[in-house]
Amino acid sequence: xxxxxxxxxxxxxxxxxxxxxxxxxxxxxxxxxxxxxxxxxxxxxxxxxxxxxxxxxxxxxxxxxxxxxxxxxxxxxxxxxxxxxxxxxxxxxxxxxxxxxxxxxxxxxxxxxxxxxxxxxxxxxxxxxxxxxxxxxxxxxxxxxxxxxxxxxxxxxxxxxxxx
Numbered sequence: 001x002x003x004x005x006x007x008x009x010x011x012x013x014x015x016x017x018x019x020x021x022x023x024x025x026x027x028x029x030x031x032x033x034x035x036x037x038x039x040x041x042x043x044x045x046x047x048x049x050x051x052x053x054x055x056x057x058x059x060x061x062x063x064x065x066x067x068x069x070x071x072x073x074x075x076x077x078x079x080x081x082x083x084x085x086x087x088x089x090x091x092x093x094x095x096x097x098x099x100x101x102x103x104x105x106x107x108x109x110x111x112x113x114x115x116x117x118x119x120x121x122x123x124x125x126x127x128x129x130x131x132x133x134x135x136x137x138x139x140x141x142x143x144x145x146x147x148x149x150x151x152x153x154x155x156x157x158x159x160x161x162x163x164x
Contacts, residue, residue: 010066010074011100015144018063018079024142025067028113029102031075035066069102089145090122099139101149107136110150118143128158 015021018037025031041048041061063079092098104110111121120141128135136152
């Protein structure tokens, strides 16, 4: 028996400043706060133990907040005290996650808003099927170095007819 497709729950982002990141994602994408910023300690509380399981013993504290997208996907934001921005934040050839994608039919307007709020446009807006379908995409970056993509249409619509 084949497994059924599971739903996506949330993504975790590491940011240098929780308040600035929340402001950016609220103002640019309209995401809303589920849990205000709070401190997590490396202690014997349930959350302290859980985070120790994930991060190991070599941490004292960090801050966390939870946001949600319009389609109920969680965005967990972490601010670690000794955070550092990597020299190259786009090592796409390395195994692991190198971007996420947000959907909005107004790709141009989104890029404008991202740039106005301190982010970057990393490439020109491109069409997937020029002259055939209006599917557009662009890679961008938030002010904190997290790279993501903007799609004009759903993932399923964009790829449902097969390869390019």
